Amino acid sequence: MRVKGKKYRTIWYENNVVKIIDQTKLPHQFVIKDLKTIKDAVNAIKTMEVRGAPLIGGTAAYGIVLAIQENRGLDFIKKSSEELVHSRPTAINLQWAIHRMNNKLSFVKSDELLDVALKEAKLICDEDVKFCENIGLNGLKIIEEIYNKNNKTVNILTHCNAGWLATIDWGTATSPIYHAHKKGIPIHVWVDETRPRNQGANLTSYELNEENIPNTIIADNTGGILMQRGEVDMCIVGTDRTLSTGDVCNKIGTYLKALAAHDNNVPFYVALPSSTIDWDIKDFKNIPIEERNSEELSHIEGKDENNNIQKVLIYPETSRSMNLAFDITPAKYVTGLITEKGICEASKEGLKQMFNK
Numbered sequence: 639m640r641v642k643g644k645k646y647r648t649i650w651y652e653n654n655v656v657k658i659i660d661q662t663k664l665p666h667q668f669v670i671k672d673l674k675t676i677k678d679a680v681n682a683i684k685t686m687e688v689r690g691a692p693l694i695g696g697t698a699a700y701g702i703v704l705a706i707q708e709n710r711g712l713d714f715i716k717k718s719s720e721e722l723v724h725s726r727p728t729a730i731n732l733q734w735a736i737h738r739m740n741n742k743l744s745f746v747k748s749d750e751l752l753d754v755a756l757k758e759a760k761l762i763c764d765e766d767v768k769f770c771e772n773i774g775l776n777g778l779k780i781i782e783e784i785y786n787k788n789n790k791t792v793n794i795l796t797h798c799n800a801g802w803l804a805t806i807d808w809g810t811a812t813s814p815i816y817h818a819h820k821k822g823i824p825i826h827v828w829v830d831e832t833r834p835r836n837q838g839a840n841l842t843s844y845e846l847n848e849e850n851i852p853n854t855i856i857a858d859n860t861g862g863i864l865m866q867r868g869e870v871d872m873c874i875v876g877t878d879r880t881l882s883t884g885d886v887c888n889k890i891g892t893y894l895k896a897l898a899a900h901d902n903n904v905p906f907y908v909a910l911p912s913s914t915i916d917w918d919i920k921d922f923k924n925i926p927i928e929e930r931n932s933e934e935l936s937h938i939e940g941k942d943e944n945n946n947i948q949k950v951l952i953y954p955e956t957s958r959s960m961n962l963a964f965d966i967t968p969a970k971y972v973t974g975l976i977t978e979k980g981i982c983e984a985s986k987e988g989l990k991q992m993f994n995k
């Protein structure tokens with residue numbers, strides 16, 4: 639997608655270096671950062687310079703490339719894979735990408751490792767772009783249906799950032815929006831701020847602005863009243879891990895939005911590539927939920943009147959806070975899953991049929 643009119647992907651490889659857009663600096667600064675070592679890749683995932691399930695997967699794949707550039711020894715690659723897998727626990731794409739890279743590399747001769755790893759990392763990223771584009775084309779049908787019925791601007795609510803910045807390009811939840819906009823369907827997006835890290839305000843609103851898509855940032859608790867007032871036609875969110883049962887793990891607060899949507903008969907869709915499906919865990923209570931540093935809650939960062947980025951404490955100095963990063967929306971609250979293959983029911987049967995599992 640575009641930044642100041644120029645097309646970008648969120649990650650690419652150039653002159654032995656992995657290039658990323660440092661998302662901790664957005665929306666105030668657009669900074670391209672070099673990752674040169676496996677440590678850089680692990681750190682970029684941990685500190686959320688890159689984030690969003692598909693992009694974490696792509697970064698992990700390129701992390702293996704960086705590890706091989708440093709040291710072709712199998713022990714080093716194994717240790718690097720483990721460090722990457724543990725860098726963030728909830729999004730399954732990370733684990734998925736590392737397994738795929740290691741499977742591809744097993745039985746490859748030492749002098750061919752780098753070449754094979756590079757090709758596979760690029761393939762993982764190219765596939766994600768194609769999958770997200772298809773998610774958009776499939777989700778477009780739902781938006782078109784709403785538009786043809788109401789013949790007025792379609793109001794879509796989204797949570798967190800499941801936009802192109804969370805993937806390699808297009809995004810998952812935003813891809814149907816970008817496709818509808820390209821087709822000339824009038825769209826307006828309600829963007830949940832998404833405390834504590836504000837991925838909605840800082841990233842989703844930013845990327846929609848760059849594509850000229852009308853959007854309004856709302857506090858995370860506003861969605862309910864907007865739905866009661868009939869000002870939300872549909873919700874679309876992304877996911878970090880969707881179980882084969884159709885239960886959806888996504889950014890904290892998604893569950894409450896799904897409950898409000900259910901109570902107000904607002905369709906609630908989840909957009910995902912198949913790399914985000916966990917076919918193994920059956921009970922959502924077994925999904926590892928990341929708990930992040932409580933400083934993300936107690937402090938807030940922004941630009942002061944002199945354009946300097948400042949971080950300030952907003953809570954009482956002695957208060958304790960707790961920062962769970964994800965929650966689970968049970969399948970019964972999900973209207974449908976928008977995947978690269980089509981739209982299916984959020985259920986064991988729906989997913990089984992769609993993916994021939």
Ligand code: MRU
Pocket residue numbers: 689690691692729797798799800801804805809810811837875876877878888889963
């Ligand atoms: O903590 P983050 O910013 O990595 O969380 C991201 C999300 O929860 C997204 O909604 C999800 O990864 C889907 S991304 C296409």
